[in-house]
Amino acid sequence: MQGRKIRYDVIGLTETRRHRPLNATFDTGEELFVGTCDSRGVGGVGVVVKTNLVLNIDSFELLTIRIERLRLRRCGSMPDLTIFVAYAPTSSYDGDEIEAFYMDLEKSSKRQLSYDTLEPIRQRGATRVAGNYRLTSELAKWCREAIKKDLKERREAVLAGAS
DSSP: OGGGGSOOSEEEEEOOOOSSOEEEEOTTSOEEEEOOOOTTSOOOEEEEEOHHHHTTEEEEEEOSSSEEEEEEOOBTTBOOEEEEEEOOOOTTSOHHHHHHHHHHHHHHSTTOOOHHHHHHHHHHHHHHHHTOHHHHHHHHHHHHHHHHHHHHHHHHHHHHHHO
């Protein structure tokens, strides 16, 4: 397996194109979780989890054919961790399907990112598909700033509501 040649804890997989879900354990102890695709062979996401984290798996959920969630329990000083693996549609898909994906992603996210935060993420994805890597890195910075701002606003709202 190629995973042995790189250092990793969790590897996200896309375009798995399986028609039945798969959960397998390798001889090395690594776990593979793969979701299903649709009837057209579109979608399908999965994860490979390294041996030392397998015992910390709390749940694995296939939310849609393009989005899955892996939850890991707390281990020592490591806090609980939720990992989303998402396979976004390319710009060649119609706008309704792209919008449906982002709505599903927003619904499945526990902290419900605002539209103003999701917009830079959408733009970054479209720019990456177009191959403009310089602009992609600038948009990645913008995405991180937007997410930080969104979280700060939510924290302030919670604190204001608590007092």
